[in-house]
Amino acid sequence: MKKMLVHVCCGPCGIYPLKTLEEQFNVTAFYFNPNIHPDEEYQKRLKAFQDYSDKYKIDYIVGDYNPDIYLEAVEEVAKEKDKRCPLCYELRLDYTAQEAKKRGFDAFTSTLLISPHQDIEMVKDLGDMIAGKYRLDFYDGRxxxxxxxxxxxxxxxxxxxxxxxxxxxxxxxxCGCLYSKRGL
Ligand code: SF4
Incomplete structure (x- = not known):
């Protein structure tokens, strides 16, 4: 069975992808979201993810929480959602792929692909591009x-x-960042 690292953006979005992926892959969830602001909100989302994963015995890894890397990635376009979000996706997908490569996974994906609030075509295009960079497979839900x-x-x-x-x-x-909290 292929080993799949699943970037999880939050507990609720993780439920369905993790359930379906477990039928096809050896799954580990990866919580990595330096975009979330403020720290208190990050902790609430992390706890929801951990509580659910612990209850249903889902293996998981929690990545570092360093909001500076997100702020640096988007700083030049922070108030322009159409430019900021692709950079936010890319940051999280790239770190997920790096983690997958380092730990010997075959493939990666992201629960960002479930949300009607996210540009899933953009997530897929970035996932495919990053998969090529690290010689991994990106799973797009099919x-x-x-x-x-x-x-x-x-x-x-x-x-x-x-x-x-x-x-x-x-x-x-x-969604998660300071800008989305302000409705930008
Ligand atoms: S709105 Fe959401 S996807 Fe876009 S930059 Fe903010 S946290 Fe990231």
Whole structure:
């Protein structure tokens, strides 16, 4: 079975992708989100992810939390969402791929592919590009050879949110960064 490192942006978004990926891969979740502001919010999201993973015995790794690397990555375009978000995706996907390479995984993916609030085509394009850079596979939600229209993990969004409510997981009210908190 291929080893898959799954970047997880938050607990609720992780539920459906992790559940479906576990049927096909040897899965480890990777919580790496230096974009989240402030620290208190980061801790709430991390706790939701850890509580869920512990309960359902999902292996996971928690990456470093260093908001400076996010702020440096986006500083020149911070108030322009259409330019800032791709840099935020790239930062998180690139670190995930580096971690995957270092630890001997075959492939990586991201739970960003489930959210209707994210540009999943952009996430996929960046994932494919980064996969080439590190000679890994990027999983876009479609089983190998499946030519169905690309939808990421979005078909499972409603199911994931329903389970998050049943589990009483913390659900955030903004994407993550300081700018999104301000509605930018
Ligand atoms: S709005 Fe979300 S995806 Fe965009 S930069 Fe902020 S945290 Fe990242």
């Amino acid at each position: 089983p190998e050879g499946d030519k169905k229209k690309f939808k990421g993990f979005r078909p499972g969004f409603t199911e994931g949110r329903k389970i998050a409510k049943q589990e009483k997981l913390y659900e955030q009210t903004y």
